[in-house]
Amino acid sequence: MRTVWTLAKKDLLLLVRDRFGMFWVLVFPLLQATFFGAIFSGQGRGAGQISIAVVDEDRSEESRGLIERLKKSKSLTVFESNRESAATDVRRGKRVAYVAIRKGFGESSRIFMPASAELEVGIDPSRQAEAGYLQGLLMEASFGGIQQTFANPQKMQAQIRKSAEEVAAADDIPASQKAIFQFFFGAMEQFVTKLDPELFKQGAAIAPAKIESVAVRREGRSPRSSFEITFPAAMLWGVIGCTAGFAVSLVTERKSGTLLRLRVAPLTRRDVLAGKAVACCAACVGIIVLLIVLGRLVFGVRVDRPGMLAIAAMCTALCFVGLSMFISVLGRSEQGVAGASWALLLICAMLGGGMVPLIAMPGWMLRMSSVSPVKWGVYALEGAIWRDFSPAEMAMPCAILLAVGAVLFSLGVAINRRIDR
Amino acid sequence: MIRVCGLRKRYGSLVAVDGVDFEVARGETFGLLGPNGAGKTTTIHMLVGVLAPDGGTVRIDGDGDPMRAAVRRRIGVAPQALALYDDFSANENLRFFGQLYGLTGASLRDAISHALHITGLEARRHDYVKTYSGGMKRRLNLAVAVMHRPDILLLDEPTVGVDPQSRNHLFENIEALSAEGCTVLYTTHYMEEAERLCDRVAIMDHGRILALDTVDALIDAHGGSSVVEAELERPPSEGVAVPGRLNGTSLRVDTARPFETVAQLAGSGLQLRTCVVRRPDLESVFLNLTGRSLRDA
Ligand SMILES: Nc1ncnc2c1ncn2[C@@H]1O[C@H](COP(=O)(O)OP(=O)(O)O)[C@@H](O)[C@H]1O
Ligand SMILES: [Mg+2]
Numbered sequence: 001m002r003t004v005w006t007l008a009k010k011d012l013l014l015l016v017r018d019r020f021g022m023f024w025v026l027v028f029p030l031l032q033a034t035f036f037g038a039i040f041s042g043q044g045r046g047a048g049q050i051s052i053a054v055v056d057e058d059r060s061e062e063s064r065g066l067i068e069r070l071k072k073s074k075s076l077t078v079f080e081s082n083r084e085s086a087a088t089d090v091r092r093g094k095r096v097a098y099v100a101i102r103k104g105f106g107e108s109s110r111i112f113m114p115a116s117a118e119l120e121v122g123i124d125p126s127r128q129a130e131a132g133y134l135q136g137l138l139m140e141a142s143f144g145g146i147q148q149t150f151a152n153p154q155k156m157q158a159q160i161r162k163s164a165e166e167v168a169a170a171d172d173i174p175a176s177q178k179a180i181f182q183f184f185f186g187a188m189e190q191f192v193t194k195l196d197p198e199l200f201k202q203g204a205a206i207a208p209a210k211i212e213s214v215a216v217r218r219e220g221r222s223p224r225s226s227f228e229i230t231f232p233a234a235m236l237w238g239v240i241g242c243t244a245g246f247a248v249s250l251v252t253e254r255k256s257g258t259l260l261r262l263r264v265a266p267l268t269r270r271d272v273l274a275g276k277a278v279a280c281c282a283a284c285v286g287i288i289v290l291l292i293v294l295g296r297l298v299f300g301v302r303v304d305r306p307g308m309l310a311i312a313a314m315c316t317a318l319c320f321v322g323l324s325m326f327i328s329v330l331g332r333s334e335q336g337v338a339g340a341s342w343a344l345l346l347i348c349a350m351l352g353g354g355m356v357p358l359i360a361m362p363g364w365m366l367r368m369s370s371v372s373p374v375k376w377g378v379y380a381l382e383g384a385i386w387r388d389f390s391p392a393e394m395a396m397p398c399a400i401l402l403a404v405g406a407v408l409f410s411l412g413v414a415i416n417r418r419i420d421r
Numbered sequence: 422m423i424r425v426c427g428l429r430k431r432y433g434s435l436v437a438v439d440g441v442d443f444e445v446a447r448g449e450t451f452g453l454l455g456p457n458g459a460g461k462t463t464t465i466h467m468l469v470g471v472l473a474p475d476g477g478t479v480r481i482d483g484d485g486d487p488m489r490a491a492v493r494r495r496i497g498v499a500p501q502a503l504a505l506y507d508d509f510s511a512n513e514n515l516r517f518f519g520q521l522y523g524l525t526g527a528s529l530r531d532a533i534s535h536a537l538h539i540t541g542l543e544a545r546r547h548d549y550v551k552t553y554s555g556g557m558k559r560r561l562n563l564a565v566a567v568m569h570r571p572d573i574l575l576l577d578e579p580t581v582g583v584d585p586q587s588r589n590h591l592f593e594n595i596e597a598l599s600a601e602g603c604t605v606l607y608t609t610h611y612m613e614e615a616e617r618l619c620d621r622v623a624i625m626d627h628g629r630i631l632a633l634d635t636v637d638a639l640i641d642a643h644g645g646s647s648v649v650e651a652e653l654e655r656p657p658s659e660g661v662a663v664p665g666r667l668n669g670t671s672l673r674v675d676t677a678r679p680f681e682t683v684a685q686l687a688g689s690g691l692q693l694r695t696c697v698v699r700r701p702d703l704e705s706v707f708l709n710l711t712g713r714s715l716r717d718a
Contacts, residue, residue: 017508257502265521266490
């Protein structure tokens with residue numbers, strides 16, 4: 001086992017040192033993912049904006065103000081809607097979230113009587129980043145409201161008075177406490193009339209509206225952004241780069257004599273092939289992980305099911321290890337194998353969604369794509385990233401990938417053995 | 422140490438090795454001398470179990486079968502095709518191949534330093550092999566073959582494409598290894614190398630061994646006579662007895678006892694400008710055995 005790992009490490013190091021190889025494995029897929037991702041994302045809603053629905057149930061001056069402030073935010077696209085269709089839009093993935101301004105929002109803008117929660121945000125629990133961002137924006141917007149309140153002493157005075165009346169009327173507050181509140185409100189009223197309104201326009205630390213999050217699960221299986229389409233395709237391009245690289249490397253080793261030296265060493269033939277397979281597999285998984293991390297950090301690509309992604313990545317890698325072994329016997333010279341591999345792999349990629357995304361394929365094309373292992377790789381990866389596959393749904397592409405890989409691997413090994421005889 | 426019986430290998434209709442038998446004793450340096458295409462490399466590949474023979478057997482040290490990894494561990498091979506990773510440094514090549522022979526830690530480091538030291542590559546150990554000269558690559562090829570201290574060393578044309586300095590370095594390395602008791606099988610198409618290095622030599626052509634013995638015995642048996650060549654100051658006068666063939670002022674005498682001939686010429690009253698004695702060599706052996714010269718075969 002250690003020998004196999006020694007062999008694999010050698011191949012990985014050689015791959016990293018091969019500039020051309022690295023271009024196809026890493027640079028090209030990344031360009032593909034970002035370039036097409038950026039083009040497609042420009043088509044729909046504005047790039048980088050979060051599209052939300054706003055439901056105004058309060059219909060007060062304050063709620064209008066909040067909506068206006070939200071609309072001014074550059075990072076939001078705001079659509080006004082009713083609660084029902086807002087929730088549906090979020091479920092379908094048409095809007096990232098909805099914000100419902102509950103009845104009583106305007107009332108509770110009185111400073112000292114915060115009601116339970118005046119704002120409701122409906123969002124998919126997986127969208128933590130957007131949820132946090134939206135919360136921040138809402139705080140800012142509602143806080144802006146409070147600022148306005150403070151900047152208007154008359155209005156504040158009225159609200160304090162109203163609060164005082166409410167406390168007086170409340171029957172769940174002990175009399176002693178009521179006395180303290182009354183005193184406090186009296187002092188407060190005195191205080192605000194003497195306030196300099198300008199002071200508060202610059203902002204002061206006062207608790208903003210309370211926000212309650214409601215989980216609205218996205219049920220539709222649609223990608224959240226164009227990058228979630230281009231990144232799985234890019235992963236397959238990376239895997240294809242590895243496949244071609246390793247197929248050629250086997251021939252290079254045979255031609256340069258290093259394969260002879262490996263076979264002269266006290267290893268079995270199986271060790272030698274296993275070393276190649278492990279290296280190819282590790283390179284494929286590595287490029288998938290790298291693209292996932294980059295996609296996540298820079299382009300907001302999220303993985304709904306990390307466990308599934310691990311399985312999908314592994315099955316994809318194994319399939320292409322088999323393909324690599326098979327391609328390595330398609331020619332006798334390095335140029336021959338390189339030519340054969342790119343011809344075969346480009347066809348697989350074109351058919352399988354490496355160029356036209358699966359989601360955009362017309363029916364007939366989608367049916368044809370099924371002959372390409374690239375399709376099943378993309379499908380499985382998308383299944384884990386946004387298609388929300390159940391284990392049963394994931395089983396099919398993975399089984400196909402493994403079966404294709406196993407058949408091609410055995411074929412490749414058998415023919416390899418005949419060549420070296 | 423190495424016993425080969427009736428070894429046979431064919432590629433399609435071409436018989437590359439056609440019933441080869443020989444034995445190499447422990448500590449011996451054994452040469453396989455033959456022109457390109459004689460079947461030397463094919464024989465070596467069968468000796469290390471990389472090629473399966475169509476017929477015959479190879480036995481290493483008793484009845485070890487080189488198809489078995491444990492038997493191959495005792496053999497070091499410097500293949501004719503430079504078997505090195507160009508994108509690795511000498512150090513990295515040695516470390517990788519050393520690990521395949523089970524070397525680790527301190528013993529691996531020692532083996533690497535030793536191999537670099539004897540082949541004189543220490544100064545360039547961290548440079549990529551692709552920046553090396555042909556001679557340096559050959560030296561590294563040998564370093565990789567010997568780093569795990571094998572008892573048997575198979576060297577397949579180790580001096581091809583090598584500058585004279587590197588060639589000498591390689592010879593010294595091989596002689597040192599042989600002095601340490603290593604059994605060496607050396608293939609070449611340069612007869613000078615076989616004469617200098619090998620205890621016994623097998624002359625190989627068209628997949629067959631034509632003759633096998635020590636260099637001296639081969640020359641005695643197949644080399645033919647020595648030649649004395651002399652250049653005269655002027656053509657000899659009429660009636661003077663001249664040995665051999667005379668062509669103008671050039672004289673050529675085929676003889677088994679060349680120095681007696683020289684003495685005879687000196688005493689004959691002929692005025693000699695130059696006089697050269699050519700002993701027969703392996704080249705003449707090959708010529709006599711095949712009717713062709715080693716160089717243009
Ligand atoms: N893989 C091969 N396929 C077909 N013919 C081969 C192969 N390897 C060697 N030969 C042929 O076998 C003969 C012996 O080759 P080889 O053993 O390389 O000779 P040498 O090493 O003495 O130069 C040559 O005629 C060569 O062309
Ligand atoms: Mg050869």
